[in-house]
Amino acid sequence: ETGVTQSPTHLIKTRGQQVTLRCSSQSGHNTVSWYQQALGQGPQFIFQYYREEENGRGNFPPRFSGLQFPNYSSELNVNALELDDSALYLCASSLGGLAGDEQYFGPGTRLTVT
Amino acid sequence: GDSVTQMEGPVTLSEEAFLTINCTYTATGYPSLFWYVQYPGEGLQLLLKATKADDKGSNKGFEATYRKETTSFHLEKGSVQVSDSAVYFCALLRSGGYNKLIFGAGTRLAVHP
Numbered sequence: 001e002t003g004v005t006q007s008p009t010h011l012i013k014t015r016g017q018q019v020t021l022r023c024s025s026q027s028g029h030n031t032v033s034w035y036q037q038a039l040g041q042g043p044q045f046i047f048q049y050y051r052e053e054e055n056g057r058g059n060f061p062p063r064f065s066g067l068q069f070p071n072y073s074s075e076l077n078v079n080a081l082e083l084d085d086s087a088l089y090l091c092a093s094s095l096g097g098l099a100g101d102e103q104y105f106g107p108g109t110r111l112t113v114t
Numbered sequence: 115g116d117s118v119t120q121m122e123g124p125v126t127l128s129e130e131a132f133l134t135i136n137c138t139y140t141a142t143g144y145p146s147l148f149w150y151v152q153y154p155g156e157g158l159q160l161l162l163k164a165t166k167a168d169d170k171g172s173n174k175g176f177e178a179t180y181r182k183e184t185t186s187f188h189l190e191k192g193s194v195q196v197s198d199s200a201v202y203f204c205a206l207l208r209s210g211g212y213n214k215l216i217f218g219a220g221t222r223l224a225v226h227p
């Protein structure tokens with residue numbers, strides 16, 4: 001069974017640029033959630049995708065957007081990067097519906113905005 | 115809104131000492147509760163969970179009991195090892211159309227030989 005993978009591992013961007021982060025979900029999982037973890041804090045929910053549709057969103061501005069593909073992999077896009085966007089971005093996959101209470105996390109992408 | 119509060123770290127222990135990391139939550143209803151562990155430079159690993167009141171989750175010597183009356187889910191281990199050094203996160207699952215985890219701020223544990 002393949003676990004959750006994310007790419008790239010690290011990324012450095014300049015304020016105002018755009019970035020795309022990628023996630024491959026665990027085999028058999030159809031739901032992907034994205035979280036932002038600032039240094040020294042717990043992860044914060046950004047949004048969730050289920051069967052290629054966004055079905056839930058946290059308190060993040062519209063410049064945070066995403067996609068889910070037919071193979072259930074996912075992308076997180078962030079436009080107009082700000083310094084405060086520097087964080088570890090975590091992707092988690094799960095089963096949809098009532099069986100989806102366990103979320104399995106990837107290793108994360110460390111984004112630094114300068 | 116829903117929230118999770120954990121004891122502040124770092125917690126520093128000697129090997130074979132007893133560990134308790136306190137976690138309390140505020141939520142409507144009875145959400146599932148989780149402990150995740152994050153080793154340096156890595157993502158989160160699910161450590162254990164409990165889905166209803168009085169459930170005890172356990173894994174790798176760690177235990178936590180879902181206490182509805184005190185809204186708590188404290189993590190315990192009888193004898194810690196150096197390899198347990200990590201950051202531990204308590205979380206609740208908010209369901210309703212979609213599932214999202216709400217995390218505490220994390221507690222760093224350092225175990226010395």
